[in-house]
Amino acid sequence: MMSSAKGPGPRTLTLIWISIVLVFSMSLVSPTVGVTTSVSGSDDQEAEPDFEENFRQYFDYYSMTEYLQGLQARFPDLMKLYSLGRTFEGREIWCAKLSDSAAIVDDGDPGSEPDVLIVGAHHGNEWISYETALYVMTFLLENYGSVTGNGSAATYLLDNREVFFVPMLNADGTQYAHDTDRGWRKNREPNYALDNTPGPLRDPDLVPVSYGVDINRNYGWMWHDSGGSNVILSSGSSYRGPPDNKDDDGDAIVQFDIRHGIFPGPDEGVDEDPWDGIDNDGDGKIDEDPAGGFSSAETIAMKELGDTHDFRTAITYHSYSELILWPWGYTHEVPRDGPVMAQLGGRMAEMNGYRPMQGVDLYKVTGEFNDWFYAEYGTFGYTFEIGRTHNIPAEGILNHTRLNLDPALYLIYSAENPYISYLRFRSNMTTVTRDGDVIRVEIPMEDEGYPFALRMEEASLVYRWKGGPWERAGVVLGDDGNLSGSIPVDVDEGKLDFYLELKDDMGNIITEPAYAPLSLVSYHLKLDSIFSLYFGFDTVLVMLFTLGVSWGGFSLGIAKSIRSDRSREGKNG
Template identity: 30%
Template sequence: MRTPLRGRFTATAAAVLSLALALTLGAQAGAASPDGANGARASAEEIPGTYEVRGISSATQRSVLAAHGVSIDAVDDHSVTVTADKATAKRLRSMGYLLEEIRQAVPDALPQDASGGDFSVTSTPSQYTSYAQMTATVNSLVSRYPNLMHRQVIGRSHQGRDIIAVRMSNNARVDQNRPEVLFSHNMHAREHLTTEMALYLMNEFATGYGQDSRITTMMNTREIWIIPSLNPDGKVWDQDSGSFRNWRKNRQPNSGSTAIGTDINRNFAYRWGCCGGSSTNPASDTYRGPSAESAPETRVLTNFVRSRVIGGRQQITAHIDFHTYSELILWPFGYTYNDTAPGLNQDQLNVFATVGRQMAASNGYRPQQSSDLYITDGSISDWMWGDQGIWSYTFEMYPRTASQGGFYPPGSVINRETARNREAVLILLENADCMYRSIGKPQLCTT
């Protein structure tokens, strides 16, 4: 197991986040969802279970398992950790799969964290920034750094919440002709550490401008886009009741079913539903929706990315979609086991792998092509690259395993685990003007 790298969090960032975390519950209630996320507790049937499935050791076996409608959360040499509803778990057991439910650990019985810390791996929703607090924090930062940050609403969720994007540069209010890099977060509701990652990046680049030479150079030569929460309805539902609900999807009802939600990361149009990498069952955590881009949150993201095509050229050159957990850096394609495929030649694969490995060397994550884990279809990174030609990576953040907290590691790791990705983000930004330079072929970059 890799030892997590340590990092720092700026005093200004900590102060802004502390201010946001001090918001009253009344402010959070202002973002209450129509399905009663605040105060109302989900029934037992609505909270999916977490299971270890033993005897699974290959990408093919993992793909077959995922095709039964579970989401694979973490991979070990001979087992996987999955999320599944009780009906799916029962069906898998009847098929001969060895499932053991992973229940929340008792804090006093837990070993020390792998980094040597002495904290419990359990957490509570209040340890993470809520959607209302996130909004307040973003507004505070934009107000404090008006020249470096520009906030815009790029669309709304199914339940009508704002999905915001923040543009950062040395003159953020002006759309400049520069390479653009997009960082998206919180596509899956329960992955709250990714929203903390977004807030960390905004703080780090605002406070580092004029102080840190690399940050200053990037702010002077790039346009950085940050989407802190792509799934605000799911985030509120998972967090704001006071108890985590292990919720992954959005909160969009499904016609003809009592099951709620579409997996946004199986809903993109590129190779949607092509290859057994998503589910047709609305109750599944990997339900791909009735059609590509049927989820409003998916359309918000794709419409925004398409809007960055100016003069026939996509301005966004590189992208990271932050997820949890497993400590991985993944690149396309996810829909096929083949290393290269139509739309991904050997030079392009070499670029993905070279920059991916450079970033992994900085944060200790494991770099690999997405399908080396298991087949997925309709994913954001496949769409970003296959449809838009954007060099797109998926980061699976801390922890490595479910035993370290899974989707809900303790709030005490937030500063360390967000700062852990600082160097990786800078590596991508520095390569974003000509990714082919990483393999010694800058002549392949278009001008």
């Protein structure tokens, strides 16, 4: 007679109880219980924006004009479109001012919003230059006011800056490159054989010997210096334009007399004090009788724009070489602000992978945009040499415009304080831990030469719980350079938003993340008990894998134990 069925043996029961206790213990020690993290306004990849459909083909002057007018109609509060003047062939030199109240200067508080200048198409064959300017401009308009990461950047910048875009400075040359000669570089003004004589002596019925001036050799600063442009050969691709040949300050000792071959120069009091920052003729005045420069409508327009605004930073887009350049372009001498310009240029180069250098290290240029704006106005100007060819195909437009968006946003942001480029925050290494009644925050920071003392007694973590009022917690700077602070936990659960705010002894305010308080670090605090557990997605994956391995092993062990028990029972039956 067979014996009656028995339950699992002691060995099997022991394995089952061990597996239950192990799984329960794993759930209690999950590393994501209690707090989860997110950053609002981060640079996470977002879906391709609709406005990018406008950048599948190159604009020409006429389609760009229509596009700008369309943006003006759609964003009348954010954009003011106007003309800086007309080119030789009568095209408008369009300028678009972008700000939260574009029709009002600095929101009615003069000087409160730094000015930034972005210029494209100094050269007619460099089409990607104006496409990039248009892309940055469109990005700011289309994302203003949105709740995405892009919206945080666009909204902050237009609320706190005035950004001027001149997307197609060389409208004549660009249109000629579209219609006639893809490689055309200069503008389209005529050059005459008598251009080296005083302007009034030129015969308007003469036939031009060539066309075009290189606009980026026609600015005043060091225009007269040799080796950085075509001086006499007007057909050359970098022809700087005709000399001034006028006695601008009225001290000439000899007058022009073409019939007798008398052409007075600096020694006779004509063009004796060029744009170089020096009193060359010893009359107590500086640069009052320039040798040349600003002979073209385009550079005259830019000079007038610079004279009437305080541009802190600027970009002029060109192609090609994948470089970021800054002054000086005419000499290897390092300018007064050379170190900070190099630091800022280097930070932007980290974003697009370009090579940063002082302009002259590429080759010498005279009468150039960045040199003029820095020498005359103190503007930190940068040349972006985009791509590896002038003739970038249309399907490559978005690759280059996207790549150069973040550096442009960073330069606009840095206009308030370019020295911020010396402070490097390692946001991806920020640690946040719950310690009883406080949340402890540690933010790694590297000081690469910030020239102003940080007032740590005023440093703070600005925080709020569950969307409530903003409060402040103190911050200390450790010997390792890291910043740390503690935020009181005065809620059982809910969302914590915070950002870091620093001040220096010059009154500059520095925040991390940038664009704060529109961009914030957010934490979600959950009840820290076994009845209210929160598992992050990564933790769930780890648990499933571990449970699979654990349960697989335990299942085999349990099955083997049951078989062993039954075998033993069979032998005893």
